[in-house]
Amino acid sequence: MAEEEKQWIIREDPPRAGAEMGGLPPILLKLLGQRGVEGGEAVEKFLKPRLRDLSDPYLLPDMEKAVERVLAAIDAGENILVYGDYDVDGVTSVALMCNVLRAYGVAHDYFIPKRGEEGYGLSDTAIDNLLEDKGKPDLIITVDCGTASIDEIERINSLGIDLIVVDHHEMSVRGKPECIAVVNPKLGDDFHYLCAAGVVFKLAHALLKRRMVEGFDLKEYIDMVAVATVADIVPLVEENRLLVRHGLRLLPETKHAGLLALQQVTGMNGNVSSMDVGFRIGPRLNAAGRMDKPEDALALMLEADLKEARKLAEALDLYNRERQLHEKQIRDEALAMVAERPNAQDEPVIVLGSRSWHPGVVGIVASRLMRQFYKPTFIVSVDEEGIGKGSGRSVEGISLVEAIQACPDDLIAGGGHDMAAGLSILESKIDEFRENFSKYVLENTTKAQRAPKLHIDAEIGFDELSLEFMDSYDLLQPFGSQNPQPVFMSRNVWLTEAPRHLKNKHIKLFLRQGFVEHDAIFFGGGERSLPDPPWDVAFTIDRNTFRGRTTLQMVIQDVRSAEQQSE
Structure with a gap:
């Protein structure tokens, strides 16, 4: 194919924005206009964002409840466990939350599930392992997960454990989970662009506004938030743009040994861009989770000694090389499978699965095939029981979430975002899902809409x-x-x-x-x-x-x- x-x-040329600002090339004014930046004040704020423009963290839903419960736990000397996710956003969110709790002097621990064994977010398997490994905490704070975990949170409640969700994912169709607080911008009208680390940053800001900690400077963690924001591919608008702009400036001289070690291992030269984060730092942090070693990425983000951090960064670099080998194998096999399909050129989607494919890498391959052929793509890793876990990437104008909802009989489960989603499927259903997914795309788009642009x-x-x-x-x-x-x-x-x-x-x-x-x-x-x-x-x-x-x-x-x- x-x-x-x-x-x-x-x-098209937009109305010229910020024309009264001298010294800016006309082409730059055009680019600003395309981004909806109009008027001198808006241009100034876009080009030179300031930290003092950060909004009140208490504007986020349930923030007051979350702060009250965390401070109560600190005052009572309770044990707090931070539960995260295995990707960059999850790992940095856990690290930031743990650093804040450490500054308050409260007893705390952390847990990150393994992708292959326990899956994303709160799961019964992960909860069992958590209780066995860590004991029963008084309070769990989930970061970058938990919003849609209705049944799992009910189970945690039944165990007499309080829980706060700090997340940015979409709500379940069953509504808001029953817990102490759900600090998630998706429950309100603003800040929908924040990644989980951004929401954790807001929680930290709210805690510090209520009770300052001498010697703790939250601004020193903006570089960590910037890494998560770029790696999670959330919109770089409004406060995200502000946090990333300032965070990237901090990175070359960061006070976090793990981030400094990653820059050294990847050969960065002291000037850090979002591309450096997206293609050098992020993939190595993600690689640990993909290889079922998320604890190594978290250890790196928490490490204070540069020598030890360098060892961990080199380990993550090796995981990344291993990930690249898996990726090449899957991509080569997937391309061969595409070439063997007689009608592949005419099919509007790509859906492929295999028992030999590593589940932690299928999302990357789906992204590469989507870009190469400009077709919405699902790549599925099938286990020994014939259960497939797939990752999908889409093209402009085709929502994977809506496509998944249109094929309920083909899937065990599925969800995510319009452009990136995951699913579980029986191996025997892959061909049927491909057929119905194709039918959905053909019925809801024109040939012109499906053409690469x-x-x-x-x-x-x-x-x-x-x-x-x-x-x-x-x-x-x-x-x-x-x-x-x-x-x-x-x-x-x-x-x-x-x-x-x-x-x-x-x-x-x-x-x-x-x-x-x-x-x-x-x-x-x-x-x-x-x-x-x-x-x-x-x-x-x-x-x-x-x-x-x-x-x-x-x-x-x-x-x-x-x-x-x-x-």
């Missing part, structure tokens, strides 16, 4: 690309969900020499537009059949520092023949 050609869509933010000339332009451009950062890195295009571009093939099927291009030349990197471009120049090129831009010299680097997203007209 060949990769389908993308349709280039050039965004590349959204171009602005056209720019090679003569405008410079380090001086990057200084203004960098004010748009951090990039991520709902503030994506801008995609530019340039027309009538020629090669000055033949493409240079690099490892992993990447290529380096030497490009010229008029009399101006720029080098570019095209990740995966070695697998593409490129048209004859001249080209229109779509690209993002970054700073590239090599041997002490910093240059502007173009990162190619797509290439097409120059004579092809834009929409």
Whole structure:
């Protein structure tokens, strides 16, 4: 099944935003307007967010109840257990909550379930293991899970254990769980963009507003929140943007040995972007959970000694390499399965399963196949009992949650978000689910809607690309969900020499537009059949520092023949 050609869509020019602000290039004003940032004050707040603009944490639902119960536990000398999740957001949430409790001098412990054995969130197996390993706590605080765990929380209540949920996931159709407090922005009208670590940060802020702790500075944990926010791919808007902007600035000189060790192990050079978090720090923290070693990621985030942290970071780096091997194996086998399906080209979805696939890696492979073929994709790992656990990734305009709800007879369970979801399914039902999933997509979308698209933010000339332009451009950062890195295009571009093939099927291009030349990197471009120049090129831009010299680097997203007209 060949990769389908993308349709280039050039965004319309918005009303010029912030035009009264001097010193900003017109193209930057256009990018701000596309993001709905209008007027001088809004532009100033977007480009230069300030920590003093953080809102009152007591605006979140049930915050008052949560603070009262935690402070009561502190005063009574009770035992508190923090229960989290095995991904980056879950691990950092547990670490932050534990650091806050330690600052208050309260006895506390933590528990993170193993993905393969205990699954996500509160489960009966995890609760049994928790009670056996940790004993019975007086209070459990769940972070990054618990909102939809109605039955499990009822069981915890029956054991005489109080529970507070600190989460950001969607509510169960059965409603709000019965517990002391559910601090979840989804129960209110605002802050829906926060990740779990962001909600924990708000809880910590609320506790400190009620009772300060001498020597504890919550601002020192903003870098931890920033890592979780970027890694969890939540919208980088409003307070998320503020927290990430300031957190990224803290990271190079972080006071947390674990985050410093991760930067050392990954060879980061002192300037941290959201891309560094997304592609270097986040994958290594996630790899521990994927390899069923989440306790190592948490140990790293809690470690105070840099030497010990370095050992743990190197272990996580090895887990990441192991994860990459599993990923390659699954991807190669999945591509072979796609190639063997006679009607794969015409099917609007990809649904594949195997007993040889590691359950911790299927989500990554689903994401890669979705991007390669621009089709909603589920990749399923099947255990020895014939029970499959799958992870799905979708494309613009197709909700996986709605698709799962449309196929209830095919699945044991399923849920998540529109663009990323999980499911449980009998091995014998995989083919039937593929058929019904395809039917749902065909009935609810048009062929044009299913065609791959590349959204171009602005056209720019090679003569405008410079380090001086990057200084203004960098004010748009951090990039991520709902503030994506801008995609530019340039027309009538020629090669000055033949493409240079690099490892992993990447290529380096030497490009010229008029009399101006720029080098570019095209990740995966070695697998593409490129048209004859001249080209229109779509690209993002970054700073590239090599041997002490910093240059502007173009990162190619797509290439097409120059004579092809834009929409």
